[in-house]
Amino acid sequence: MAERKYRELIEQLKTAGLRPTRQRLALGRLLYGENGDMERHVTAEQLHAEAMSAGVRVSLATVYNTLHQFTEAKLLREVVVEPGRSYFDTNVDDHHHFYFEQSGRLQDIPSEELELKSMPEPPAGGRIRRVDVILRVDEEG
Amino acid sequence: MAERKYRELIEQLKTAGLRPTRQRLALGRLLYGENGDMERHVTAEQLHAEAMSAGVRVSLATVYNTLHQFTEAKLLREVVVEPGRSYFDTNVDDHHHFYFEQSGRLQDIPSEELELKSMPEPPAGGRIRRVDVILRVDEEG
């Protein structure tokens, strides 16, 4: 990961009131590092496995905590596609998703490629916090 | 439930290759019956509890099986809103949802009130099987 992004991560953690601990930095590096801007959609289990095989000793509980804290801090976005299967997306810009049911893979759709014609009024006293669009795709063959 | 709907349900089950058993009919009645056309969003647990208190003896496993079979037969539609929380929707027409995070409630949005400006091309070899739009609403106050 670029040095710039690394400092940025530390800054973002501090802003969010999160101490830049060994584990958070390591997980952040795994999430955003190396293949810098690649879109990533990981489950907690996957990230934990990745950490293990990268020699980073971190517990699964911490992975869950960290992913949720990152999500809270808007460094990640959680996408639920099936009961018992949620992904954390490194892309926090406005965008949507293709979901391939057979393989369980997720793919970003830039917001320019899928826009809503009109946004319905939220019921009284509510405000729309987020719009999630999932296009479920069958892979024939 | 209206007699008409009841016969209709038996017909739909047969068409789907499902035997109209005591349990399926009872659950179908709970789902579509009485308050006929009301939109319903139930979890397996909820429906099971409903069945119990209606004096219908049915196991939770059967409720899960039945809900999935009904979904397969397009009598229901499954909506996943959070890890570990999925609803079955009695409305199988094209439509979308408001999700109220605080209360966990789901509300239909008719398809006329929320349309997509354009549909992105699915990746090669895939076809879009379903479009799910969830507007997550914060209830302030």
Added chain:
DNA sequence: ACTGGAATTAGAGAAATTCTAGGCCATTGA
């Protein structure tokens, strides 16, 4: 370096869903 509060850990616990093996029941064909 020392200390207090936050973070991390392993493991237990919870919650939702699925599986299994055996018994039951709806359908079909005689």
Added chain:
DNA sequence: TCAATGGCCTAGAATTTCTCTAATTCCAGT
């Protein structure tokens, strides 16, 4: 109508995903 057949249902165990707890470890400010 009746028995056979194959699908269906059940309880409970198992699995999976995620969360909690209590003890330990670590970071930040002095």
